Amino acid sequence: MEIKKGIAVSPGVSIGKSLIVDSEDYRIPRREIEPSQRVGEIQRVRNAFQEAIEELTSLERGQDEATGGHIKDIFAVHLRFLRDRSLRRRVTDSVQTESVTAEYAVSTVLREIASHFETNVKDTYISERAADIYDIERRLLRRLLGTKREDILHLKEEVIVVARQLSPTQTAGFNRDYVKGIASDAGGRTSHAAIVARSLGIPAVVALEDLTEVVRTNDRVIIDGNRGIVIVNPDEETIHQYEAYSREFVALEHKLDAIREKPATTRDGVRIRLLGNIEFPDESSLVLEKGGEGVGLYRTEFLYLNRSTEPVEQEQYEAYAEVARVFKNKPVVIRTFDLGADKYTQNQRPTPEPNPFLGLRSIRFCLQNLTMFKTQLRAILRASVLGQIKIMFPLITSIQELMQAKMIVHDVMEDLDEENIRYNRSIEIGAMIETPSAALTASTLARDADFFSIGTNDLTQYTLAVDRGNELVSPLYSAADPAVLRLIRMIIQDANKAKIDVSVCGETASEPEYVMLLLGMGIRTLSLTSPMIPEIKQVIRSVKIEDCNHLTRTVLAMNSERQISSYLRTAARKILPEAF
Amino acid sequence: MRPAMQFVDTANRFHSDIIVSNGQTDADGKSIMQMSMLAATCGTCLHLRAEGSDADQALQALRELVEVRMFGEPPP
Structure with a gap:
């Protein structure tokens, strides 16, 4: 049994057999085996050679001498390699002396031979034979890995897909009836695996680093998409625990599904608005499905990330228009590009910044890349006639920045006027409050913003000077x-004084233990990851504002984080015991 | 690759061990992997050694293939 910790990107629990999905060029990771397993692995090598010989023989026979003579020759050479006893011995010796898996031995030995051809042989005819060796390697690996890549399209039983990284092509072919979970070595919240899992409603954990080195096809795995854990070859006791946990989770989901149609209203009748956070247009339907009343945070970086070309205006327009059309008269808050501190932008720079999170990022980056910024604003404004679109600037740190960004919006509006292109003239423009400086000057910012959205993740990081990834x-x-709590209270009070909307769109909005506190501090709109909407609604429907106010007074009088955390957790557990 | 294949096929018809040397490395004349890694290009001088009951016949057949029939390919 092995427990791997990653990032939970889609909730739920699945237990099942794994299916390793690799790109064909993928290097087989080194995986050591017990000495007792060597005999079995050597047998696997022999079987793979034997099966590959049979496969090739019938392929060769199928080739017509006249038209396929050349291919027949190639197959004939491959066959002789596969029958070559000294080649096979080199592979089995590698298993024996290095205690590695059959896959690894096949891959390293054949790649050694191929690289010998590539590097030591001057004659180009022979050096090009390296391609033949790679082909033989792939043929053997396909036998050993058991499943061909295409098999993901022809699944006949339930599997948990394990991959280093999933490509869009691979994920496009998923059959939702059979794929019960996704786990990947690489990736983050915006990776394809994450997006697909969330849209299919199956659990997923990413950033597991070396999971593909630990798990093999048909190994039993547990994916815990709530806690970000993957357990490989769990023991009986763990399986029982997880089966029970999974049943509870499903029961809770069903119970929560039942409240989807009901309003998010407290027991004393205060209406709370729950919005969804999205990164991709196709997540819109999930927001509605989970009972979200709009989008409180539409991240737009996806248009830039994972690609090599700049997104043109029309492409952006379509991405915004798609969401606007889904939500019609419900609000959709589009956050302008929050780029700069990410790997993509850093890699584009001549020299990486020494401290990207205190560097040229978010609104600062946009204000220095006006062409890019204006293109995005044009696309947003054009889409604004289709629904209730609002614009939000990230990482505002001063009134000058907010004014400057708004001025650019007006420039773009003038351009559109000249071209007779329609847009919503009274589009709301808000600021994300996620730096201590913005929180401390919220009363000033409120005069020039139509709304505030509190980004608790960055606000916490910048206030406490802590990198959560470290x-x-x-x-x-x-x-x-x-x-952090005092800053949040300050933002809310200043927004209320200026009579502008204020919402929370950071992770705290999706954490049940924070709900009472946020309501007590005066928040009436929360924007959160859509799978969590039902659970948060359940909490809201179980509390009274009066009690939230009381809790908030108590908490704000406390001086230690530990004391506050444990107080919040205890209070939340009383309301929604299943969630803890 | 075709000449290596013909060479190996011929060598495999005999019981004897066949060792091919390019002066630096020895290769098993029955192994296509070792023979192709020897990278004998046109004009390379190879030494053949056979050990076993049918050693003479083996050498004769290989000589025939390389020197007389030239692998059935026209000379460059």
């Missing part, structure tokens, strides 16, 4: 820190 300091990262 495991040496990540325990210090907590939105329940009194410093």
